[in-house]
Amino acid sequence: MPPKAIVLCSGGLDSTTVLAIAREQGFRLYALTFDYGQRHAVELSAARRVAAAFSVERHVVVHCDLTVLGGSALTGSLKVPENRSLEEMRQEIPATYVPARNTIFLAYALAFAETEEACDIFIGANVIDYSGYPDCRPEYLKAFADMANLATKAAVQHKARYTIHAPLLYWHKAEIIRQGLSLGVDYSITHSCYNPQQELACGRCDSCYLRKKGFAEAGVADPTRYV
Amino acid sequence: MPPKAIVLCSGGLDSTTVLAIAREQGFRLYALTFDYGQRHAVELSAARRVAAAFSVERHVVVHCDLTVLGGSALTGSLKVPENRSLEEMRQEIPATYVPARNTIFLAYALAFAETEEACDIFIGANVIDYSGYPDCRPEYLKAFADMANLATKAAVQHKARYTIHAPLLYWHKAEIIRQGLSLGVDYSITHSCYNPQQELACGRCDSCYLRKKGFAEAGVADPTRYV
Numbered sequence: 428m429p430p431k432a433i434v435l436c437s438g439g440l441d442s443t444t445v446l447a448i449a450r451e452q453g454f455r456l457y458a459l460t461f462d463y464g465q466r467h468a469v470e471l472s473a474a475r476r477v478a479a480a481f482s483v484e485r486h487v488v489v490h491c492d493l494t495v496l497g498g499s500a501l502t503g504s505l506k507v508p509e510n511r512s513l514e515e516m517r518q519e520i521p522a523t524y525v526p527a528r529n530t531i532f533l534a535y536a537l538a539f540a541e542t543e544e545a546c547d548i549f550i551g552a553n554v555i556d557y558s559g560y561p562d563c564r565p566e567y568l569k570a571f572a573d574m575a576n577l578a579t580k581a582a583v584q585h586k587a588r589y590t591i592h593a594p595l596l597y598w599h600k601a602e603i604i605r606q607g608l609s610l611g612v613d614y615s616i617t618h619s620c621y622n623p624q625q626e627l628a629c630g631r632c633d634s635c636y637l638r639k640k641g642f643a644e645a646g647v648a649d650p651t652r653y654v
Numbered sequence: 655m656p657p658k659a660i661v662l663c664s665g666g667l668d669s670t671t672v673l674a675i676a677r678e679q680g681f682r683l684y685a686l687t688f689d690y691g692q693r694h695a696v697e698l699s700a701a702r703r704v705a706a707a708f709s710v711e712r713h714v715v716v717h718c719d720l721t722v723l724g725g726s727a728l729t730g731s732l733k734v735p736e737n738r739s740l741e742e743m744r745q746e747i748p749a750t751y752v753p754a755r756n757t758i759f760l761a762y763a764l765a766f767a768e769t770e771e772a773c774d775i776f777i778g779a780n781v782i783d784y785s786g787y788p789d790c791r792p793e794y795l796k797a798f799a800d801m802a803n804l805a806t807k808a809a810v811q812h813k814a815r816y817t818i819h820a821p822l823l824y825w826h827k828a829e830i831i832r833q834g835l836s837l838g839v840d841y842s843i844t845h846s847c848y849n850p851q852q853e854l855a856c857g858r859c860d861s862c863y864l865r866k867k868g869f870a871e872a873g874v875a876d877p878t879r880y881v
Contacts, residue, residue: 491718496762496769527765530805534761535723538754542723561810570804574797578757583788 431455431484431545432592433536438473439619440638441551441595444607446481448594449549451610456483459539461532463525464494469626473618480616485543489535493525509622509631529562533571533591540589541579552593553603568593600641608647615650627654658682658711658772659819660763665700666846667865668778668822671830673708674837675821676776683710686766688759690752691721696853700845707843712770716762720752736849736858756789760798760818767816768806779820780830795820827868835874842877854881 432454436442450456458481460474471488478486529552536548552563561567568591581587595603607614619638620628628635630653642649659681663669677683685708687701698715705713756779763775779790788794795818808814822830834841846865847855855862857880869876 487722489719489722492716493765495714495716496765524807525765526768526807527761527805530764530801531758531761534754534757537757538720538723538752541753561807562805564804567801567804570797570801574757574794574801577791577794577797578789579754580751580788 429453429455430547431457431543432547432549433457433459433540433543433545434483434549435532435536435551436460436474436477436486437551438470438475438477438617439551439634440600440607440614440617440641441553441603443477443612443614443617444603444610445549445551445592445594446477446483447607447610447612449547449592450481454547456481457539457543457545458483458486459532459536460486460488461535462488462490463528464492469623470618472626473616476616480613487539491531491535493528493531496526509629511633511636524560527562529560529567530571533575537575537578537589541581541587544581546581546587547590547592549592549594551595553595553598555597555599563593563596565593565596568596599644600637601644604641604645604647608645613650619651624654627652629654656680656682657774658684658770659774659776660684660686660767660770660772661710661776662759662763662778663687663701663704663713664778665697665702665704665844666778666861667827667834667841667844667868668780668830670704670839670841670844671834671837672776672778672819672821673704673710674834674839676774676819677708678837681774683708684766684770684772685710685713686759686763687713687715688762689715689717690755691719696847696850697845699853700843703843707840714766718758718762720755720758723753736856738860738863751787754789756787756794757798760802764802764805764816768808768814771808773808773814774817774819776819776821778822780822780825782824782826790820790823792820792823795823826871827864828871831868831872831874835872840877846878851881854879856881 432449434446434449436458458478554563572589572591575589576582619634621632621634622629628651659676661673661676663685685705799816799818802816803809846861848859848861849856855878
């Protein structure tokens with residue numbers, strides 16, 4: 428049997444491309460999605476559509492309440508920034524940063540990996556378009572893998588060695604889109620907006636900005652439905 | 655103002671002693687408890703009693719569903735082992751091991767720490783009485799701290815350096831109990847049993863065995879109510 432991959436799947440453009448890459452590399456797909464009290468709960472519907480479109484072997488939605496901790500525009504009461512340029516986005520770690528979010532997500536992915544006897548975890552981390560998140564950087568991802576290799580029964584008793592795959596790490600959004608399209612991704616079922624109104628993307632948040640820019644630079648029609 | 659400590663608080667003997675130690679060291683106490691679908695939900699009542707007894711500044715109970723992942727006697731359908739000797743316990747990583755549990759717990763603690771602008775995380779990890787859990791070992795805890803120091807906005811922008819305090823790491827249960835009593839801990843409000851019947855401890859699981867043995871070796875009356 429081919430090896431299993433645990434893929435963090437938000438229903439967005441990046442993680443859907445990662446699913447396509449893991450499939451292309453021959454892995455059996457195990458998708459992991461988080462319901463963490465995010466404002467953009469429409470993400471969850473997108474994640475379910477994407478998991479179904481890829482016929483993943485198993486799709487786990489973990490309910491984990493980050494709102495009790497506060498501290499982010501995505502989970503608390505801070506305002507999602509709008510209409511910012513790439514330069515403005517790059518000036519500081521954004522309000523949409525959620526404290527230790529990727530550490531929590533990867534910790535669950537590690538638990539899922541051990542339960543499924545998988546050693547490969549895929550995440551759509553990226554440092555190019557939007558380098559503000561500390562927990563997307565390669566040195567962070569390496570430190571997480573080092574920790575994981577000491578953390579589990581599988582590692583200690585059976586010498587499991589975990590790999591955190593971040594295939595999009597150094598790609599521009601346009602490259603991600605081109606790669607995804609070449610692997611058959613239908614981006615119309617994905618969702619990226621931080622501040623959606625019903626099923627429609629706002630077109631003004633950082634995430635919409637980068638998505639629009641990516642399609643434009645890739646020279647491909649953007650299938651997103653905006654307000 | 656004194657610094658804040660995030661203390662993982664299960665309502666058990668060990669973590670309650672850790673609260674007393676952190677208080678003794680002058681920290682302001684921020685308790686973090688997990689409702690993770692454990693069989694022994696009576697733990698949660700104990701954690702609330704303990705947090706109240708210590709008048710912690712804030713007590714957060716995070717609901718995080720580990721049962722969807724399976725793989726442990728504490729969350730799934732495996733049987734909790736009973737009537738085992740210390741030698742039997744030490745032979746293998748026990749069925750009560752929950753995949754990546756401490757990694758998930760410490761990840762939330764890191765989020766809580768960043769939200770509260772704290773750098774000190776306390777955990778009741780121990781490798782003496784019960785060395786089976788990989789995610790209680792000092793090399794694991796160090797790797798977690800290394801990862802944490804690359805993970806957060808506080809670390810990257812404000813040079814926060816996290817310390818994972820595991821004051822019980824090398825103590826026998828009897829020493830933990832003696833230390834706790836000297837710091838005024840009332841162990842009658844704590845709960846350790848993996849397999850309780852109503853509010854009563856079973857007296858037969860590994861956790862009850864170690865607790866009983868600890869009180870006996872400390873030469874102190876055990877205030878636990880057993881079946």
